[in-house]
Amino acid sequence: xxxxxxxxxxxxxxxxxxxxxxxxxxxxxxxxxxxxxxxxxxxxxxxxxxxxxxxxxxxxxxxxxxxxxxxxxxxxxxxxxxxxxxxxxxxxxxxxxxxxxxxxxxxxxxxxxxxxxxxxxxxxxxxxxxxxxxxxxxxxxxxxxxxxxxxxxxxxxxxxxxxxxxxxxxxxxxxxxxxxxxxxxxxxxxxxxxxxxxxxxxxxxxxxxxxxxxxxxxxxxxxxxxxxxxxxxxxxxxxxxxxxxxxxxxxxxxxxxxxxxxxxxxxxxxxxxxxxxxxxxxxxxxxxxxxxxxxxxxxxxxxxxxxxxxxxxxxxxxxxxxxxxxxxxxxxxxxxxxxxxxxxxxxxxxxxxxxxxxxxxxxxxxxxxxxxxxxxxxxxxxxxxxxxxxxxxxxxxxxxxxxxxxxxxxxxxxxxxxxxxxxxxxxxxxxxxxxxxxxxxxxxxxxxxxxxxxxxxxxxxxxxxxxxxxxxxxxxxxxxxxxxxxxxxxxxxxxxxxxxxxxxxxxxxxxxxxxxxxxxxxxxxxxxxxxxxxxxxxxxxxxxxxxxxxxxxxxxxxxxxxxxxxxxxxxxxxxxxxxxxxxxxxxxxxxxxxxxxxxxxxxxxxxxxxxxxxxxxxxxxxxxxxxxxxxxxxxxxxxxxxxxxxxxxxxxxxxxxxxxxxxxxxxxxxxxxxxx
Numbered sequence: 277x278x279x280x281x282x283x284x285x286x287x288x289x290x291x292x293x294x295x296x297x298x299x300x301x302x303x304x305x306x307x308x309x310x311x312x313x314x315x316x317x318x319x320x321x322x323x324x325x326x327x328x329x330x331x332x333x334x335x336x337x338x339x340x341x342x343x344x345x346x347x348x349x350x351x352x353x354x355x356x357x358x359x360x361x362x363x364x365x366x367x368x369x370x371x372x373x374x375x376x377x378x379x380x381x382x383x384x385x386x387x388x389x390x391x392x393x394x395x396x397x398x399x400x401x402x403x404x405x406x407x408x409x410x411x412x413x414x415x416x417x418x419x420x421x422x423x424x425x426x427x428x429x430x431x432x433x434x435x436x437x438x439x440x441x442x443x444x445x446x447x448x449x450x451x452x453x454x455x456x457x458x459x460x461x462x463x464x465x466x467x468x469x470x471x472x473x474x475x476x477x478x479x480x481x482x483x484x485x486x487x488x489x490x491x492x493x494x495x496x497x498x499x500x501x502x503x504x505x506x507x508x509x510x511x512x513x514x515x516x517x518x519x520x521x522x523x524x525x526x527x528x529x530x531x532x533x534x535x536x537x538x539x540x541x542x543x544x545x546x547x548x549x550x551x552x553x554x555x556x557x558x559x560x561x562x563x564x565x566x567x568x569x570x571x572x573x574x575x576x577x578x579x580x581x582x583x584x585x586x587x588x589x590x591x592x593x594x595x596x597x598x599x600x601x602x603x604x605x606x607x608x609x610x611x612x613x614x615x616x617x618x619x620x621x622x623x624x625x626x627x628x629x630x631x632x633x634x635x636x637x638x639x640x641x642x643x644x645x646x647x648x649x650x651x652x653x654x655x656x657x658x659x660x661x662x663x664x665x666x667x668x669x670x671x672x673x674x675x676x677x678x679x680x681x682x683x684x685x686x687x688x689x690x691x692x693x694x695x696x697x698x699x700x701x702x703x704x705x706x707x708x709x710x711x712x713x714x715x716x717x718x719x720x721x722x723x724x725x726x727x728x729x730x731x732x733x734x735x736x737x738x739x740x741x742x743x744x745x746x747x748x749x750x751x752x753x754x755x756x757x758x759x760x761x762x763x764x765x766x767x768x769x770x771x772x773x774x775x776x777x778x779x780x781x782x783x784x785x786x787x788x789x790x791x792x793x794x795x796x797x798x799x800x801x802x803x804x805x806x807x808x809x810x811x812x813x814x815x816x817x818x819x820x821x822x823x824x825x826x827x828x829x830x831x832x833x834x835x836x837x838x839x840x841x842x843x844x845x846x847x848x849x850x851x852x853x854x855x856x857x858x859x860x861x862x863x864x865x866x867x868x869x870x871x872x873x874x875x876x877x878x879x880x881x882x883x884x885x886x887x888x889x890x891x892x893x894x895x896x897x898x899x900x901x902x903x904x905x906x907x908x909x910x911x912x913x914x915x916x917x918x919x920x921x922x923x924x925x926x927x928x929x930x931x932x933x934x935x936x937x938x939x940x941x942x943x944x945x946x947x948x949x950x951x952x
Contacts, residue, residue, distance in 0.1 A: 302333050302341045305421050306653035310335040311387075311432070312423045313349055313366075321424065324351030327367060334374075344368060352386060354471055356575070359669060361391040361430055361662055365437070376888040378923055379416050380436055380443035387422060388433040391662075392669030393575040394681040396431055396655065397647050400928065401685075402546055402574040404643040408636055408917070409538035413445045413570040418927055419647075421654055430658040431651060438556060438572055440465050440490040445570065448561035452495050460497075462561030464504045465490035468607040470553035477505050479512045484606040489556075507559060511566055515610060521617040528619070532565045537627045539568035540611065543602075545636075547593035547692055548577035549584055552604030552611065579688045581670040591672065594692055597699065618705040625700040634862055635744065635914050637693055641686060642915045646929045648682055709813050712806035716870065717860040718750035718766050724814055725852035726833050730772075730826075732765045737772060737790035737839040739828060752865050753858075760803035760820050764795060769869065771795040771802040774819040774841045782823040782844035789838045790826060806858065809848065814855040816848045828853040862904065880920070882936060882947055889951065891936060892923035905938040926951060 304310045312333040315321065319328050327348035334342045346369040353363045364387040368374070371381045390396040399417065406414035415436040422432040436444050440463060447463025454460060467487045469476060475493035476485050486508055491500055514520060515527040523529070543551035550573060557568045584593045584601065592601050599611045614620045655678050664681075665674050675681055720742060721730040728739040729749040740749055750766035763772040770792035776785050796802060800821035807816040817826035819841060827842030831853045848854055880895035882905075893901050901920035908914050910933040918924035920938065929951065937946040 302335050304335050304339065305428070306657060307337070307650070308431070308654045309337055309418070309420045310423065311420045311434075313347075314425055315349065318425050321349055321351060321362075321364065324353065324357050324365075326350060332366065344372070356389065356391060356669075359389070359391040361389045361668075363387060363389040363391075375416055375418055375434060377885055378443070378888045378890040378892070378925065380441055382437065382439070382441055382444070384437040384439065386435045386437055388435055388575075389430070390433060390575055392671065393580055394664060394671060394675070394678070395685050396433070396651065396658075397644060397682070397685065398546075398574045398576075398578055398580065399433060399435070400647060401640055401643050402542065402548075402571050402577065404916075404928070405542055405545065405636070405640060406538075406569065406571045408634075408639050409542065409631065410534040411538050411542070411569045411571065412535070412567075415570060415572065416443070416925065419651060419654065421657070428657070428661065430661055431654045438465070438489070438570060445490075445556075445558055447490075447558055450491055450500070450561075452491070454497050454500065459561055460500045460503050462559045462563060463490065464488065464500075464559045466504070466508070466557050466559070468552065468555045468557070468604065470550075470604050475501075479606075480509050481512050481516055482606050482609045484512070484610065504559065507564075508566075512610070515613050520613065521619065523619070526617075527614070530564055530566060532567045533623070535568040536614075537623055539571070541624065541628050541631065542571055543598055544696060545689075545693060546571075546574055546577040547579055547688075548574055548598060549581050549593060549602050550576065550604070551598050552602050552607040554604070555607055576670055578685055579672055579692075582672045583670055585672060594688065595695055615703070618707075621703050621705050622707075625704040628696065628700050630862075632693065632697065633744070634917075637689060638914055639916065640689055642913060643928060644682065644686060646915065649930045650928060706811050708811055709808035709815065711808060712761075712815060712858060714753040714755075714761070715860055716865050718863050718865060719753050720749060720859050720861060721751060721763075721817070722857045722859065723828050723852070724812075724855035724857060725831055726828065726837075728833075728835070728837075730839055730856075732767065732770060732792050733836065735770075735792045737792075737826075738835075739832075739837045739839065740835050750861060750863065752869055754797075754870070756797045756803055758798075758800075758803060758820075760805055762795065762797050762802050763804060764869075765792065768792070769795065771799075772804070773799070773801045774822045774824060775801065776822045776824065776841045780822040780824065780841075785822070786824060786840070786842045788841045789829075790841060807848065809855060812857075814857055816854055817856055818844065825854050826856065827851075864903075884949055884951075886952065889926045890923050891918070891926065893920045903938050905936050908935050908937070909933070910935075 302312060313330050315328045315330040321328055327350045330347050330349050332344040332347045348367045349364055351357050351362055352365040356363050366385050366387060368383045371383050373379055373381045374385050388399060403414045403417055418434045420432055420434055422429045440447055440449060445465050451458040467489055469485050469487040472485045474487050476487040478485050488504060511530045514530060520526045554573055556570055556572060557566050559566060579591050579593050585591055599608055602608060664678060665676050667674060673684060722742055723739060726739060727742060729742040730737055731740045731749040748765060748767040752764040752766060753761050756762050773791055773793035775791050776788040778785055793802060803820040805818045807818050809816055822841055823844055824841040825844045825848060827840045829838040829840050880893050880901055883894050884891050895901055898921045903920050904917055905920060906914060907916040907924060915929060916924055931951050933948060933950050935946055935948050
């Protein structure tokens with residue numbers, strides 16, 4: 277009979293002979309996680325139609341090894357499948373949280389090769405851009421080193437498959453099979469698909485090929501197919517009708533305006549030549565609107581396709597709209613019809629400038645910074661295998677170093693956003709400045725000439741550089757019982773007042789500096805009217821008591837230049853010292869400021885998960901958290917922002933100290949923590 281000691285020695289021997297050598301081969305070759313795929317009998321993966329069974333081993337950043345059996349792998353992509361460095365799709369036997377907590381739990385995941393993008397960043401940067409906007413669903417990404425049957429394949433990007441499920445396109449999942457009582461109004465996931473793959477139909481008027489991704493082709497019932505086809509055709513019919521621009525009955529009544537604008541603007545910022553050849557959109561249950569996104573397949577965007585260069589070697593994507601030169605003519609007809617709507621032209625320009633002022637370009641550059649640092653060792657190995665100066669697909673330029681490709685990407689973003697700013701402004705309809713109607717947001721009051729904002733300093737009104745985080749330059753503008761407006765500074769909630777002494781008239785006793793006063797909405801010195809001027813969105817600020825106009829003293833450009841109570845005459849519309857642009861910030865006015873009492877206090881906490889590298893606020897009802905938080909690094913550079921009801925993934929950011937800050941009910945709060 278075998279003794280306990282004998283058993284122990286035998287197990288130890290087996291551990292040395294079999295287990296330890298097996299574990300030793302699953303190691304990382306860089307700082308990135310490693311993925312080892314070994315197919316059954318070392319069969320090649322040479323088809324994008326048929327799966328091959330395999331074992332997958334994942335080695336994470338902490339060198340923890342996870343083995344998955346009964347996995348399947350096949351090729352994926354269209355033209356990218358023909359490239360030497362091939363993309364793949366993997367399918368687990370059961371749903372897995374392959375990227376950890378906070379990400380989707382799904383069977384299918386993609387392994388993007390990014391072979392035609394020498395930076396390997398374009399898809400990830402675009403996902404970060406989508407997160408910065410109102411777009412709800414943005415594919416997750418994580419970079420890994422991939423091995424297939426013992427052979428090193430290079431740097432790959434694990435990403436979500438675009439499908440319907442939580443943390444992906446999170447629309448309602450329909451009954452299967454459907455019954456007579458089933459709600460078939462949604463959700464649906466659709467794609468304007470120039471390849472015309474899968475279960476697709478063409479629209480009646482413009483022959484746009486629309487693929488139905490969800491419900492799946494082998495599950496969708498005829499009644500569902502007919503319903504969504506009717507919805508899309510109705511949208512197209514209204515879009516090309518004579519009343520298409522009517523806000524109540526036109527195309528806007530059937531589309532979500534926020535996602536439409538942000539999806540379109542992201543397509544133009546990225547100069548995605550395929551942005552209308554392949555474009556996702558979706559429909560929610562019991563909601564008539566079409567929603568746009570997610571953003572997908574951006575490896576030839578950002579001026580990375582030589583087919584867009586003309587005979588003079590000038591990039592048409594750098595100085596053109598994709599609505600004019602992009603592929604996908606059928607869907608471009610939809611977008612160009614929208615450009616005929618004055619509302620669309622105005623809102624595209626307004627939203628684009630808002631994104632820029634909120635720091636979008638800085639956010640993209642910060643994302644590039646963090647990813648370049650993250651990929652440094654891996655990209656060097658990748659290009660030892662594949663070569664960095666070899667033409668692979670449609671690259672516009674070839675360099676001898678990775679940093680040159682990254683610099684080229686940065687420069688294009690800078691140049692193209694500057695061009696878009698002017699182009700969108702040129703296309704914006706010329707219309708008189710409308711009467712001012714405040715919303716429940718803080719506002720900036722910015723001088724037409726100096727582009728500096730009004731603030732209180734030492735109780736007096738003066739100008740200051742218009743920085744993003746500057747509470748003393750934020751103003752809550754509210755209506756008074758007499759039908760005028762009162763301006764309350766966010767920093768201290770003091771009211772803007774005209775203290776001119778004596779019996780002032782419109783043209784006398786001028787030159788008194790405007791000042792802070794204890795709020796009294798019945799005091800005419802604290803009551804103001806916004807007088808529209810011209811077509812550029814500028815106003816005069818008229819005091820009701822004195823009938824004077826707010827004026828920048830002498831037109832001085834220095835911070836601290838006083839704001840004066842000044843002459844009201846025929847120069848109101850021409851003097852830049854008297855013209856003010858009044859723009860809403862992204863910060864809503866808290867309920868305690870507006871006088872609306874919350875129904876109950878909300879208790880919450882900020883948490884950080886070091887495994888998934890995710891920031892999130894916890895509360896009994898996370899949807900009740902309506903503020904936004906910013907994330908900055910130790911140098912004070914903004915690296916991201918997120919809604920408190922959402923989460924913020926930090927996998928792309930390097931280790932170090934970060935500060936999370938937010939404004940909740942007028943209270944500035946911040947937390948410092950270290951990502952290890």
